Amino acid sequence: MDASAALLVRAMRADDLDAVLAVQLACYGAGFVESGELIARRLAAAPHTGWVAEHMGHVRAYLAGYPSVMGKLTPLHGEFEVAAAADALYLHDLAVHPDASGLGLGPRLVRHAWAHAAQAGWRHSTLVSVQSSVGFWERQGYAATQPAGPGQLARLATYPGDSVFMMRRLD
Template sequence: MQHEYSCELRPMRPADLDAVLHVQAACYPVSMQEPAAIVLSRMRAAPGSCAVAVDAEGVCGYLFAYPSRLGVVTPLDAPFAPALEADTLYLHDLAVAPRAHGRGLARRLVAHLLEHGRSLGLPTSSLVSVQDTAPFWAALGYREAEVACPQARAALAGYPGTARYMRRSLRQEPLT
């Protein structure tokens, strides 16, 4: 008999910084790890849009997001600049510790923040898919989209490997 994985989803706090950096280091190559000062500034810039998953061992996953504009791509190592007239919830960084892989935690974190985006009245969500994760995002309703702005194309090109800008309507059925 398989037992359900028990964890709590809650807003990220500054006290979570070390644990978040530990999960980041376990999930990303050095070239994609962002410094503590940037991570902390993002928590402070969008406190309602950054969440952690906490299990019996502590933080086991996180998702950084913020209200933005469609077509805007946040470069690696750049602070968040939440838009006053946002039309998308931009998901910037999703990571799940190896000990929690295969338990649906990434999907739960995304569903949690998409619901937050809906509560803000945002019509869409967008993101940059890295590390060959486009199939995961496509399964959640995201589709590849073009970026027209030269700054957004440059930011997208700054990600290592193949990076894809993707978006989904928040009017679609919620994730379950």
């Protein structure tokens, strides 16, 4: 079977939660692991901006985001604050199981998210880069930027290590 034929990107569902948690646990250090209850609430708050990538019928990667406004970010372990008048797609969490490394699942999920954002008319995508992922995000066209004001800087400080707020224009 052609490897690309075995790949599927689709909307995240509540019944994906166990698989999403398994991917998260395989990817993140203890300070970054978020509870299943929090992920379920986020999915309920923003059901159209969460996706999984399946390889050979198994969830191997996921991307969770939500409609936001430029310059605003979610603190680590915080609830999604879905913006009614969104102008940006905030990507909170992208994780690819190490066993699926090299399949291109991360970039594929990101491109899928951009297509959704473009259909919604959002002009930007923002995120917080963690765990030395800045290079990956730069290859996707993101650049470091400053959050909107001291309150958002305080939210950025909730992420351990060298965390960087990043933005990409979508149009």
